[in-house]
Amino acid sequence: MIFYFSGTGNSRWVAEQLSVLLNDRLIAISEAFASGEFTYTLAEGERLGFVFPTYSWGPAPVMVDFIKRMEINGYSEDTFVYMVTTCGDDVGLSVKIWQKALGEMKGCAAYSVQMPNNYILLPGFDVDSKDLELQKKEKAIGRVEYISKRISERHRETDVVEGACAWLKSRVIYPWFSRYSMSDKKFIVDTEKCTHCGLCVKSCPMKNISLNENLTPQWHGDCAMCLACIHRCPVRAIEYAHATQKKGRYFFK
């Protein structure tokens, strides 16, 4: 069983590849949040996987929230529990934060996969060049195949790029991000540009966007900060305050 969360499609692609290579079933945690149903049953010997993006040097907070709410029937000490996190560069202490969220369950293996960057909100951060984007995607194919082999062989290991100053980033910046930055209040829409296509609504994994009476998007306060809406808009009608006007856009194809 693989639980996944994805905004701009990188983690969904990784989860789909793993699901095929490992023959594990795939579950989008967005469905659990939509239905309010967080109970699952493992078959005998079934693995338990978590695939999610790194946000601010920790697991996407929505995945931490999911892990704390989920109830897994059939878990035993023999269950092989693993995580794979996608990132633009590095993941800090994401593995430790994931393990803590698991509580009594024991994480056995953890991997990171570098994928095209989608973080564009702060000065100095932008999407990758087209060349780098393609290089990362090319490399990721082999990386995911390698990870699936290691998981199927039940290696107990941590194989992630932590990056520099991991403690500071994950123990100071990540808690601040989780607590104060998960807000959709700064999204704005240029009503002149909006073509009312509804792609922002469809791309939101939290079902947090609807079109108002003028057929332009409105946000409803339950945001995972995945940035899918801003990246998916085909006419760049969505911005995040004044931070993103000069930034690129990215969505996994």
Ligand SMILES: Cc1cc2nc3c(=O)[nH]c(=O)nc-3n(C[C@H](O)[C@H](O)[C@H](O)COP(=O)(O)O)c2cc1C
């Ligand atoms: C809010 C936010 C914070 C991010 N923080 C990090 C980070 O700490 N380290 C990193 O390497 N990439 C970071 N990224 C980039 C994403 O982890 C990366 O692009 C990921 O593959 C996106 O996954 P998705 O397409 O499944 O949503 C961040 C992206 C967002 C939206």
Ligand code: SF4
């Ligand atoms: S509102 Fe936008 S950033 Fe927030 S969860 Fe939905 S798609 Fe992601």
Ligand code: SF4
């Ligand atoms: S994706 Fe862009 S153009 Fe389409 S409805 Fe949303 S804001 Fe408007």
